[in-house]
Amino acid sequence: MIDLANVTLTFPDGSSRVTAIDDATLHVDAGTTVGITGPSGSGKSSLLAVASTLIAPDRGTVTIDDVEATGLTLTERAELRRTRIGLVFQQSNLIASLTAYEQLLVMNELTTDPRRRGARAATRERASELLDAVGLSRDAGKRPAQLSGGQRQRVNIARALMHRPAVLIVDEPTSALDQERGTQIIDLLLRLTSEHDTATILVTHDQRILPRLTGAHTMVDGRLRALDTPQTVG
Known part of the structure; x- marks a missing residue:
């Protein structure tokens, strides 16, 4: 679960301040996907930065899996991201020298918890399971x-799920893909979220994918405003 309550974020602009997020409230339950759309420069990236605890808001609260992060x-906050938040960016940002399988394994080395870093057999099993879930078992050895x-975006999604996050923050995952591959990525995200x-x-x-989402x-x-989007099946 993630809950943003009355979040406001401003940035300095000369002698004044510009408002990037204006009293935004958003709640997303476990197992559901909520979409956010809007024109460029509307504050979406700032909202994701606050939701992922990369930036603290001026006012309001951010609660992730019952932890009040602000x-x-x-x-x-860095440890909260490592343990409870998965990030999927527009670009996959994969490490060129690592195979798809190794991209997932390396996530286990980022935690400060010695118990998790020591569970290498479980980490290998988790990586294999996730590559299978995103349909890349046969490509695990490819760079x-x-x-x-x-395929790179599928690895990106699998990598974000390695540490079993409570929250998944996804920024324009289909922007660099054609319509067919973009639809496959949305199908994958919805299935894995559930x-x-x-x-x-x-x-x-x-806008075409919005009716498929929970909200x-x-x-x-x-300013954030809820949309009425009749849901479709699939």
């Missing part, structure tokens, strides 16, 4: 240059 230190754009019981926030410019919001000039 009162945490920088170190505590990014040997994978298509859609199967892994994550609360997923998905930023997208593709949708539009963002304009920093």
Whole structure:
């Protein structure tokens, strides 16, 4: 679960301040996907940065899996991201020298918890399970240059799920893909959100996918507003 309550974020602009997020409230339950759309420069990226605890808001609260994040230190917020938040960016940002399988294994080395770092057999099993879940078992030994754009994004999603996050933050995952591969990625995200019981926030410019989501919001000039989107099956 993730809950943003009355969040406001401003940035300095000369002698004044510009408002990037204006009193935004958003709630996403486990196992559901909520979409956010809106024009460029409307505040969507700022909202994702606050939701993922990369930036602390001026006002309001961010609660992730029953942890109120806005009162945490920088170190505590970093640990929260490592343990409870999965990030999927527009670009896959895979490490060129690592295979698809190794991209997932390396996530286990980022935690400060010695118990998790020591569970190498469990980590290997988890990596194999996730590559199978995203349809890349046969491509586990390939490096990014040997994978298509859609395949790289699938590795990106699997990597974000390695530490069993409570929250998945997804930023324009289909922007670099054609329509067919983009639809496959959305299908995958919706299925994995349900199967892994994550609360997923998905930023997208593709209005066509909004009816497939649990809920949708539009963002304009920093203000977030719920949309009425009749749901479709599939």
